[in-house]
Amino acid sequence: MSNLFLGLISGTSADGIDAALVEFPDRDNAAGLRLVAARTHAWAPVLRERLVALGQGGEPGSLDELGRLDVQVAQAFATAALALLDEAGIEPAQVVAIGSHGQTLRHRPHGDAPFTMQIGDGSVIAERSGIATVADFRRRDVAAGGHGAPLVPAFHAALLHSPAEDRAVLNLGGIGNYTLLPANGEVRGFDTGPANALLDAWCLRHTGHAFDADGAFAASGQVDDALLARLLDEPWFALPPPKSTGREQFHLDWVQAKLCGGEAPADVQATLLELSAATVAEALRAQQPGTARVIACGGGVRNPQLLQRIAGRLPGVAIEDTAAHGLDPDFVEAMAFAWLARETLAGRPGNLPAVTGARGPRVLGVVHPA
Structure with missing residues (x-):
């Protein structure tokens, strides 16, 4: 039996579809896994x-639009998978x-009818790839009373x-999570709040660039302490784990509501970066104060300003x-979905119930045979 699995993910920032082809020499654990191509x-x-707009709380124009998007996202995912295999010379x-x-x-994940929605029909x-596809990983955990997130901690723990x-393993994607x-004890995990999502969105609005390369835009501004305090006053930050969030909660309208007016765009960028650093640091101090080492992954590791402020x-x-x-920090999450x-x-x-809050361990995802 082949030991090759392919993971696909587009995160909160929707900045691209990450594809990772992973070889697992051992059928029962992650030891010795190898990233073949990414x-x-x-x-x-x-x-x-359109995906970013909907992820920030926008409404689909109709059920027809939602159905088309479900297929269009799946087509893009299949194209990403096949392109990776073609580059790697793998059938x-x-x-x-x-x-x-x-x-x-x-x-x-809260309320009388909790749900999570990831589109991209498996x-x-x-059908497009000719490969059995496991999709829709989060909903079973939510059905079991969990948050359906984060799901990568079990993979982190294995490696x-x-x-x-x-x-602590820190994923700096659109949303940050730990x-x-x-050394001894139960694995835990939770979201910390915005990592790159607000930084990317503010940068795009004011510079036309999809992300703040090397944190240069933030570095050109000054942290507005009063604005930072208003941002940190968001009640979600004080919630205990298990906790999860997304772009539908932390978006530019949320930022705009905290502004007094007249703030320099670079100062807001600097303050949003400080918000990410502050929430990451405070969460770690509160939940595991004896941490000796933070191992970071995700797009945020490419932002030296963010890493410096966290440090x-x-x-x-x-x-x-x-x-x-x-482990390539750009593809850890994609590798994790190959493992899942x-x-x-x-x-x-x-899932890990101590992380998600589910009533117990669950086999995740829906299998779509080739």
């Missing part, structure tokens, strides 16, 4: 613009399965736990990225 596939600009028949996260449009991906020190890996707020804590542990697909096909749970 690439980021760009969204068609008009489609991305689809050699891949056991695709694990597809899809694109989140809504995440509402049937279309399986990055150390019995010698308390560690996996807490104590400045966590004196005495070693800050490094997953590359120091043999493997767990699903093996009949093993993919």
